[in-house]
Amino acid sequence: MADKKMVEAITSMDEDFAQWYTDIVKKADLCDYTSVKGCMVFKPAGYAIWELIQRQLDDRFKATGVENVYLPMFIPESLLEKEKDHVEGFAPEVAWVTHGGLQPLQERMCVRPTSETLFCDFYKNEVHSYRDLPKVYNQWCSVVRWEKETRPFLRSREFLWQEGHTIHATAEEAEERTIQMLNVYADFCEQVLAMPVVKGRKTEKEKFAGAHATYTIEALMHDGKALQSGTSHNFGDGFAKAFGIQFTDKDNTLKTPFQTSWGCTTRLIGAIIMVHGDDSGLKLPPLVAPTQIVIVPIKQKAEGVLDKAYELRDNLKAKGFRVKVDDTDKSPGFKFAETEMRGVPFRVEVGPKDIEEGRCIIVRRDNGEKIECALDALADKIGELIPVVQHDMFEAARARRDSQTFVAKNWDEFEKIFNETTGFVKAMWCGDEECENKIKEKLAVTSRCIPFAQENLGDTCVCCGKPANKMVYWGRAY
Amino acid sequence: MADKKMVEAITSMDEDFAQWYTDIVKKADLCDYTSVKGCMVFKPAGYAIWELIQRQLDDRFKATGVENVYLPMFIPESLLEKEKDHVEGFAPEVAWVTHGGLQPLQERMCVRPTSETLFCDFYKNEVHSYRDLPKVYNQWCSVVRWEKETRPFLRSREFLWQEGHTIHATAEEAEERTIQMLNVYADFCEQVLAMPVVKGRKTEKEKFAGAHATYTIEALMHDGKALQSGTSHNFGDGFAKAFGIQFTDKDNTLKTPFQTSWGCTTRLIGAIIMVHGDDSGLKLPPLVAPTQIVIVPIKQKAEGVLDKAYELRDNLKAKGFRVKVDDTDKSPGFKFAETEMRGVPFRVEVGPKDIEEGRCIIVRRDNGEKIECALDALADKIGELIPVVQHDMFEAARARRDSQTFVAKNWDEFEKIFNETTGFVKAMWCGDEECENKIKEKLAVTSRCIPFAQENLGDTCVCCGKPANKMVYWGRAY
Numbered sequence: 009m010a011d012k013k014m015v016e017a018i019t020s021m022d023e024d025f026a027q028w029y030t031d032i033v034k035k036a037d038l039c040d041y042t043s044v045k046g047c048m049v050f051k052p053a054g055y056a057i058w059e060l061i062q063r064q065l066d067d068r069f070k071a072t073g074v075e076n077v078y079l080p081m082f083i084p085e086s087l088l089e090k091e092k093d094h095v096e097g098f099a100p101e102v103a104w105v106t107h108g109g110l111q112p113l114q115e116r117m118c119v120r121p122t123s124e125t126l127f128c129d130f131y132k133n134e135v136h137s138y139r140d141l142p143k144v145y146n147q148w149c150s151v152v153r154w155e156k157e158t159r160p161f162l163r164s165r166e167f168l169w170q171e172g173h174t175i176h177a178t179a180e181e182a183e184e185r186t187i188q189m190l191n192v193y194a195d196f197c198e199q200v201l202a203m204p205v206v207k208g209r210k211t212e213k214e215k216f217a218g219a220h221a222t223y224t225i226e227a228l229m230h231d232g233k234a235l236q237s238g239t240s241h242n243f244g245d246g247f248a249k250a251f252g253i254q255f256t257d258k259d260n261t262l263k264t265p266f267q268t269s270w271g272c273t274t275r276l277i278g279a280i281i282m283v284h285g286d287d288s289g290l291k292l293p294p295l296v297a298p299t300q301i302v303i304v305p306i307k308q309k310a311e312g313v314l315d316k317a318y319e320l321r322d323n324l325k326a327k328g329f330r331v332k333v334d335d336t337d338k339s340p341g342f343k344f345a346e347t348e349m350r351g352v353p354f355r356v357e358v359g360p361k362d363i364e365e366g367r368c369i370i371v372r373r374d375n376g377e378k379i380e381c382a383l384d385a386l387a388d389k390i391g392e393l394i395p396v397v398q399h400d401m402f403e404a405a406r407a408r409r410d411s412q413t414f415v416a417k418n419w420d421e422f423e424k425i426f427n428e429t430t431g432f433v434k435a436m437w438c439g440d441e442e443c444e445n446k447i448k449e450k451l452a453v454t455s456r457c458i459p460f461a462q463e464n465l466g467d468t469c470v471c472c473g474k475p476a477n478k479m480v481y482w483g484r485a486y
Numbered sequence: 487m488a489d490k491k492m493v494e495a496i497t498s499m500d501e502d503f504a505q506w507y508t509d510i511v512k513k514a515d516l517c518d519y520t521s522v523k524g525c526m527v528f529k530p531a532g533y534a535i536w537e538l539i540q541r542q543l544d545d546r547f548k549a550t551g552v553e554n555v556y557l558p559m560f561i562p563e564s565l566l567e568k569e570k571d572h573v574e575g576f577a578p579e580v581a582w583v584t585h586g587g588l589q590p591l592q593e594r595m596c597v598r599p600t601s602e603t604l605f606c607d608f609y610k611n612e613v614h615s616y617r618d619l620p621k622v623y624n625q626w627c628s629v630v631r632w633e634k635e636t637r638p639f640l641r642s643r644e645f646l647w648q649e650g651h652t653i654h655a656t657a658e659e660a661e662e663r664t665i666q667m668l669n670v671y672a673d674f675c676e677q678v679l680a681m682p683v684v685k686g687r688k689t690e691k692e693k694f695a696g697a698h699a700t701y702t703i704e705a706l707m708h709d710g711k712a713l714q715s716g717t718s719h720n721f722g723d724g725f726a727k728a729f730g731i732q733f734t735d736k737d738n739t740l741k742t743p744f745q746t747s748w749g750c751t752t753r754l755i756g757a758i759i760m761v762h763g764d765d766s767g768l769k770l771p772p773l774v775a776p777t778q779i780v781i782v783p784i785k786q787k788a789e790g791v792l793d794k795a796y797e798l799r800d801n802l803k804a805k806g807f808r809v810k811v812d813d814t815d816k817s818p819g820f821k822f823a824e825t826e827m828r829g830v831p832f833r834v835e836v837g838p839k840d841i842e843e844g845r846c847i848i849v850r851r852d853n854g855e856k857i858e859c860a861l862d863a864l865a866d867k868i869g870e871l872i873p874v875v876q877h878d879m880f881e882a883a884r885a886r887r888d889s890q891t892f893v894a895k896n897w898d899e900f901e902k903i904f905n906e907t908t909g910f911v912k913a914m915w916c917g918d919e920e921c922e923n924k925i926k927e928k929l930a931v932t933s934r935c936i937p938f939a940q941e942n943l944g945d946t947c948v949c950c951g952k953p954a955n956k957m958v959y960w961g962r963a964y
Contacts, residue, residue: 047558080525
C-alpha cells in the first residue's frame with residue numbers, strides 16, 4: 009500500500025486537469041511558490057529542464073549566426089514611451105522602480121517586460137553603415153509582467169526567457185530571419201521536446217504590440233487548450249523610425265533599417281507537462297530529461313547487487329548518459345512510482361537473479377514497455393532507444409492532438425464543438441476583427457493563428473457568413 | 487600608417503592606467519555604456535567571455551554536487567529586514583519597486599542585491615529533517631546595487647554573477663563547504679584565467695554583512711591595485727536563527743542548521759583585462775578566449791590562399807578549437823593589430839609561399855613568439871600550445887605580482903611604500919579595527935585578507951606597534 013502513496017496523491021487529469029497539473033509540478037519537485045507574490049522558485053529538477061532547453065536551443069541559435077549579449081534590466085520611462093503601440097501594450101503591466109538607495113529617482117524606470125526599446129537605443133549607437141548590418145543578437149534573462157493571476161511555468165510575474173533582437177538592411181532579410189527563427193523554434197519543439205506545433209501568423213488583433221507581423225507556434229495540451237509556445241516578430245521599420253536609427257547604404261544614401269524579435273520562455277516546461285504527462289506523473293522526452301535513467305536495484309542488500317548497479321551507472325555515465333542509482337532504503341515499488349512521477353524516461357531493474365543471468369530489465373516511461381537487455385549491452389540499448397522514444401512520444405502527442413482537432417464550416421458546428429469539448433477548430437474567417445471579438449465574447453475562444461498550411465474549407469466566414477479566404481486555427485488558450 | 491591606427495588610439499598603461507582600461511574595453515568591443523545610468527551593455531565579445539567563465543565554473547560546481555535553481559529577483563522589504571546586520575549592509579544601496587502595473591504595492595520590494603534572505607525563506611519551507619540536508623544550491627543571475635561611481639565590469643548598478651547558497655546539519659560541514667568553494671574559485675582563476683590569487687580570510691571590518699566569517703581570493707592588477715575576485719561566506723547559524731529555520735536531527739531533537747554563500751561576478755572580466763593586457767590591447771588566456779585563433783591570409787587574392795585558410799579553419803573547428811578566418815579587405819597589418827587588440831591568443835599567417843612550402847606561421851599573443859608549423863600539423867601544434875600559453879601567462883602574471891608585493895616591518899616602511907608605489911604589502915597586524923581605520927584614513931589602504939599562508943614578519947603591529955601575530959595583505963583596491 010505504502011508503495012502506491014505517491015501516485016495516489018495525484019488527482020486524475022480527467023477529473024480535474026488544473027489540479028492534476030499543480031500536483032505534478034509539486035510532486036515532481038519542479039517548482040514552488042514563494043513569499044514574493046506571483047513569483048516562483050525553480051527547484052533543481054525544474055531548473056535542470058530549463059538548462060537543457062537553453063543549451064540545445066542556444067546551440068541551434070548559434071548555428072544560424074546568433075551572438076549573445078546582455079542589456080540592462082531597467083528601462084527609463086521616456087525610453088519605453090518612444091514607440092506608441094508598444095508602450096500602450098506594456099505600460100499597464102510593468103513594475104516601476106522609483107527609488108535607488110535612499111534617494112527618489114529623477115526618472116522612474118520599469119523592470120523590462122521585454123527589451124525592444126533597449127535594443128533600439130543600443131542599435132542607434134551601433135549601426136551607422138551597411139557594414140554594421142546585420143546584427144543578430146540574443147539574450148537569456150528574466151522579465152517581469154505584473155500579471156494578476158499566475159500559474160507555475162505558465163504565467164508568473166517574473167519569468168525566464170530568451171529574446172532575440174535583430175536589425176537588417178532590407179525588409180526581405182528581416183522577414184527571412186523572422187521565419188528562420190520560427191522554424192528553429194518549431195524544429196526544436198518537435199525534435200527535442202517531442203511536441204507537435206502548428207506554425208502560422210497571428211491576426212492583427214493578436215499580434216505583438218508594435219509589430220508589423222507576428223508569427224507563432226501553437227501546441228495543443230492534453231485538455232484541449234492551446235499554448236502559444238514561441239513567437240517571432242517582424243517589426244518592419246517602425247521601431248527604427250521611432251528611435252531614429254539610420255544607416256548609410258552602399259549607394260551612399262541614408263536608409264532606415266528593419267528589425268525582428270523572437271522569444272520563448274519557461275512556459276515550455278508547462279507545455280512538456282501538459283503534452284506528455286499522465287496520471288502517474290511527468291513524462292520527459294529523453295533529450296530534456298535531467299535524469300534519463302534511474303537504476304533500481306532489486307534486493308539491494310544481496311551481495312553484489314549494489315556494486316553491479318554502480319558499475320552499470322559508471323558505464324552509462326562514461327558514455328554520456330544522465331543516470332542515477334536509487335540506493336535509498338525505500339521499497340522497489342516506491343522507487344518505481346517515484347521515477348514515474350518524476351518523468352524519468354528509463355527505469356532499469358537489476359536484482360540477484362538478473363545478475364546471475366547477465367541481464368536486466370529496461371522499463372520505458374512513455375509506454376510502460378519492458379525490455380530485457382544483456383547487462384553488457386545496456387548502454388548501446390539505451391542509445392538505440394532514445395531516438396525511438398523521442399519519435400514515439402512525438403507520434404503519440406500528434407495522434408492525440410489530431411483527435412482533438414476539428415473542422416467547423418458554419419456557426420452551429422463551431423458553437424457546438426466549443427460547447428461540448430475543446431481543442432483546435434479549423435474554420436474559415438473573413439478577416440474582420442469584429443468576428444474575432446464576437447467569438448471571444450460568446451465562446452472565450454481566440455484565433456490561435458492563420459497557419460502556413462492553409463486548407464480550403466469553404467468560402468464563407470464561420471462567424472458572419474461573409475466571403476472568407478483565410479483558414480484559421482481557433483481555440484481556448486493558456 | 488593606417489595599419490597602426492587602431493593601436494595608436496590606445497593610451498599607454500604607464501601614462502594613464504584608467505584610460506588604458508577604458509580604451510581596451512571599447513576597442514576590444516567588450517561593452518558599452520547605455521541610456522540607463524550606471525548600467526552597461528555586454529557586447530558579443532564581452533558576453534562570450536562570460537559564457538566561457540560560466541560554463542567552466544558551472545562544471546566545476548556540479549562536480550562538487552552543486553545543483554542550480556532560480557529564485558525571484560524581488561525581495562519584500564519585511565524579508566530583507568529579518569537579519570539585522572544584513573539589512574544595514576544592503577538597504578542603503580538597493581533599488582525599490584513601489585508600483586506594479588498601475589497600482590501602488592502594499593509592501594515595497596527591492597531588486598535583489600544578493601539573495602540570502604530569499605534562500606532562507608525558501609529553505610524554511612524545504613528543510614524539516616536531517617534527511618533534507620545538505621542543500622547545495624546555486625543560481626546564475628543579475629543583481630542590483632545602487633552604486634554612485636561605476637566602471638565597466640568592475641562596478642555597475644546591475645551586474646551578472648552566480649550566488650551559491652547552502653545549508654547543512656553541522657557547523658563543521660558548513661565551514662568545509664565554505665573553504666571548498668573558495669578553493670574552486672582559486673583553482674578556476676589560476677587554471678582557467680591564468681591569474682594568481684591569494685587565499686585568505688577577511689577581517690571583521692571587511693567581512694560580508696551578516697556573515698560569521700568571509701573568505702576571499704585577492705588578485706593584483708597591473709597598476710598594483712588589488713581586486714577581490716571571489717568570496718565565500720560562512721554564516722554559522724545566524725541567518726537560520728533570524729529566519730526560524732529548524733530541522734529534526736537523527737536523535738529526534740530540533741536543531742538549527744548552518745549556512746554558507748559564495749559568489750563571483752563579471753568583475754572577473756575586468757581582472758583578466760588588468761592582469762594580462764598590455765599596450766597592444768587585451769590578452770585572453772586560450773581557455774576563455776571566444777576566438778582562440780584568427781587565420782590571416784597573406785596576399786589573399788592569390789590563387790588558393792583563401793581556400794587553404796578555410797580548409798585550415800574547418801580542420802581546426804572539427805577538432806574543437808574556436809577559430810575564424812579574417813577574409814575582410816583590410817590589410818594584413820591592420821588585421822594583426824586588430825587580433826592583438828582583441829586578445830586572440832594565436833594568429834596564424836598563411837600566404838602563397840607558405841602554402842608552396844607546406845607551412846604557416848603561428849604568432850603567440852602572450853609573448854609575440856613566432857612559430858613555424860607544418861600545415862598538416864597545425865591543429866596538433868595549437869593543442870600543444872594551449873597549456874603552454876596558459877602556464878606561461880600564469881607565470882608571467884605571478885612574476886609581475888611578486889615584483890609588486892612588498893614587506894613592511896614598521897609604519898615608516900609601510901607609509902613609504904604606499905607613498906611611492908602601490909601593490910600588496912605584507913605586514914603584521916594586532917587585530918584591532920582602529921589600526922585598520924587609521925591605515926584607511928591615512929593611506930586609502932585596506933586589509934585585503936589574512937592569508938592562509940602566514941609568514942612571521944615580526945611580532946609588532948605595523949600601525950600601532952603593539953603585539954601582533956597576524957600577517958595581513960594590505961592594498962588599495964578596486
